[in-house]
Amino acid sequence: MRRTVISGVAVCTLLAPAAPAFADPAPILTSGMEHPAVARVQKLLGISPQTGYFGPITLQAVTTYQRAHGIPTTGVVGPLTWASLTKDKKAQRTKAKKAKQQRKAAKRAASKKKSKKAASRTNAMTASTLQIGDRGAAVLFLQKELGVQPQTGYFGPITASFVKALQTAAKLPVTGIVDPRTWRKVGKVTFTPPAPAPAPPTDSTAALPAPSNATAAQVLKVAASQAGVPYVATGYSPSRASTAAVTRSGSTSRSASTSAGLTRSGSTTRAATSAPRRQSPATWCSSTTTPTTSSVTWASTRATA
Numbered sequence: 001m002r003r004t005v006i007s008g009v010a011v012c013t014l015l016a017p018a019a020p021a022f023a024d025p026a027p028i029l030t031s032g033m034e035h036p037a038v039a040r041v042q043k044l045l046g047i048s049p050q051t052g053y054f055g056p057i058t059l060q061a062v063t064t065y066q067r068a069h070g071i072p073t074t075g076v077v078g079p080l081t082w083a084s085l086t087k088d089k090k091a092q093r094t095k096a097k098k099a100k101q102q103r104k105a106a107k108r109a110a111s112k113k114k115s116k117k118a119a120s121r122t123n124a125m126t127a128s129t130l131q132i133g134d135r136g137a138a139v140l141f142l143q144k145e146l147g148v149q150p151q152t153g154y155f156g157p158i159t160a161s162f163v164k165a166l167q168t169a170a171k172l173p174v175t176g177i178v179d180p181r182t183w184r185k186v187g188k189v190t191f192t193p194p195a196p197a198p199a200p201p202t203d204s205t206a207a208l209p210a211p212s213n214a215t216a217a218q219v220l221k222v223a224a225s226q227a228g229v230p231y232v233a234t235g236y237s238p239s240r241a242s243t244a245a246v247t248r249s250g251s252t253s254r255s256a257s258t259s260a261g262l263t264r265s266g267s268t269t270r271a272a273t274s275a276p277r278r279q280s281p282a283t284w285c286s287s288t289t290t291p292t293t294s295s296v297t298w299a300s301t302r303a304t305a
Contacts, residue, residue: 025037026079026082026086028076028077028078028079029041029054029076029077030054030075030076030077031054031055031056031058031059031075032054032055033053033054034052034053034054035052035054036052037077038051038052038053038054038058039051039052041054041058041062041077041085042058042061044085044088044089045058045061045062045065045085046061047061059075062075062076062077062081063075065081065084065085066081069084071084122141125137125138125141126138126180126183126186127180129177129178129179129180130142130155130177130178131155131160131176131177131178132155132156132157132159132160132176133155134154134155135153135154135155136153137153139153139154139155139159140152140153142155142159142163142178142186143159143162145186145187146159146162146163146166146186147162147193148162160176161176161194162193162194163176163177163178163182164176164194165191165192165193165194166182166185166186166189166191167182167185168191169189169190169191169192170182170185170189170191172185
């Protein structure tokens with residue numbers, strides 16, 4: 001019984017499969033081989049594509065590497081070549097890691113320096129007291145922090161209204177002046193922006209200003225009586241409208257006398273060549289209200305000529 005058990009154990013031991021040996025991470029590679037380690041060599045040498053086949057391109061790269069690193073130029077990737085490749089890879093990793101750390105450190109230093117400079121500038125601007133009439137970088141910074149539009153860098157009524165709104169929300173004296181206490185609340189206290197000022201009315205039918213003298217009043221009166229009457233581009237009123245205006249005013253004008261004289265004469269040639277002289281509105285108005293002896297004489301002479 002005992003012998004049988006021992007014999008069975010021995011048989012099982014003999015029949016058990018052998019444990020697989022660990023693969024060599026750095027096998028000897030020669031031209032013509034196809035192995036996963038070849039792909040590693042190709043990656044370390046920078047060969048692309050990395051096919052895992054030891055062909056002419058891989059052979060040329062191996063010999064070039066061996067020659068550059070003082071290794072016997074055999075074209076075989078042995079222990080010396082593997083050690084050099086692994087060492088170079090570790091050195092490259094260490095160098096890349098160190099360069100990355102240096103870039104991060106430089107970036108942090110630049111950011112810290114920038115923040116320090118911005119803080120120093122902010123402290124310099126917030127140390128000043130601002131009020132209406134001031135202008136400059138401090139005012140522009142204040143407008144950006146308060147959300148004032150437009151941001152012009154000038155401390156005007158709009159900026160003052162925002163400052164007062166901030167002071168009201170922060171329970172500070174509402175002065176409209178940015179003092180140190182107000183500066184400490186800028187950007188930290190939420191407030192309701194003031195409503196924009198209403199735009200001035202644009203009424204095209206606004207009343208005309210009062211005339212400054214009697215002449216202006218008379219000009220406006222005559223102009224109002226001519227509302228709707230076509231106007232000649234050369235600046236002369238139509239003779240019919242002029243006659244009607246003169247008739248309504250109860251006076252005899254020089255233009256009316258001229259029209260009567262030309263009508264009685266019946267001469268179309270003289271009517272065409274006798275153009276009235278250009279008159280200013282004040283002169284025309286005065287002539288329509290105060291006839292003169294010379295105008296009557298002139299009209300009668302033209303009529304009998």
